[in-house]
Amino acid sequence: KAGVTQTPRYLIKTRGQQVTLSCSPISGHRSVSWYQQTPGQGLQFLFEYFSETQRNKGNFPGRFSGRQFSNSRSEMNVSTLELGDSALYLCASSLYANTEAFFGQGTRLTVV
Amino acid sequence: GQQLNQSPQSMFIQEGEDVSMNCTSSSIFNTWLWYKQDPGEGPVLLIALYKAGELTSNGRLTAQFGITRKDSFLNISASIPSDVGIYFCAGLPVGYQFYFGTGTSLTVIP
Numbered sequence: 001k002a003g004v005t006q007t008p009r010y011l012i013k014t015r016g017q018q019v020t021l022s023c024s025p026i027s028g029h030r031s032v033s034w035y036q037q038t039p040g041q042g043l044q045f046l047f048e049y050f051s052e053t054q055r056n057k058g059n060f061p062g063r064f065s066g067r068q069f070s071n072s073r074s075e076m077n078v079s080t081l082e083l084g085d086s087a088l089y090l091c092a093s094s095l096y097a098n099t100e101a102f103f104g105q106g107t108r109l110t111v112v
Numbered sequence: 113g114q115q116l117n118q119s120p121q122s123m124f125i126q127e128g129e130d131v132s133m134n135c136t137s138s139s140i141f142n143t144w145l146w147y148k149q150d151p152g153e154g155p156v157l158l159i160a161l162y163k164a165g166e167l168t169s170n171g172r173l174t175a176q177f178g179i180t181r182k183d184s185f186l187n188i189s190a191s192i193p194s195d196v197g198i199y200f201c202a203g204l205p206v207g208y209q210f211y212f213g214t215g216t217s218l219t220v221i222p
Contacts, residue, residue, distance in 0.1 A: 006154075033209075033210070035212075042212060042213075042215060043200065045209055045210070045211075048209060056207065056209050058209075088152075090154050090155070098142070098204055098207075099143075100143075100145055100157055100160040101145065101157070101202070101210060103147070103154035103155045103156070103157075104154050105154045106152075106153070108152065
């Protein structure tokens with residue numbers, strides 16, 4: 001059974017640009033959550049989707065958005081990138097939202 | 113967002129020693145998860161706990177869901193060099209959002 005797949009693994013973007021990250025959950029999983037991980041802040045929750053609906057959102061500015069498709073694949077978009085957005089972005093999938101979550105390898109975003 | 117209190121923050125131990133770490137919260141949780149993360153990789157799920165008092169093992173790893181539902185413990189017995197990494201706890205209260213601990217960095221000295 002394939003695990004959670006995140007693409008791309010690495011990205012370098014310039015301040016002001018926008019970026020889209022992709023996450024394919026484990027087959028059959030309907031819940032996808034996104035997290036930002038930085039050395040200083042640890043794992044910070046961005047948002048959670050279940051059956052194409054955003055059910056929960058963390059405390060991030062509106063520049064961070066996401067969506068989930070009918071096949072449960074999810075995308076996360078960050079607009080008007082800032083230097084502070086440099087981080088490892090992790091996606092986790094669950095069968096349901098309150099069951100064990102499995103993480104992808106992450107996308108390392110560097111904003112220069 | 114809310115984060116769990118995880119301790120210790122870091123540990124340096126000799127190969128073969130046992131390791132203990134814990135997470136505490138001011139809130140009651142319904143689920144506790146323990147993860148291990150290697151540098152540049154995503155966290156890997158080690159153990160999941162769903163009931164207060166539950167004790168679950170995965171090889172040399174043993175985790176417990178605290179009776180108060182506000183804490184959880186992870187023990188690693190007879191540590192080996194590949195145990196090196198950062199260990200995170202995650203707790204789920206009622207709702208859809210997991211809260212993560214700040215991590216315990218484990219270094220095993222051969």
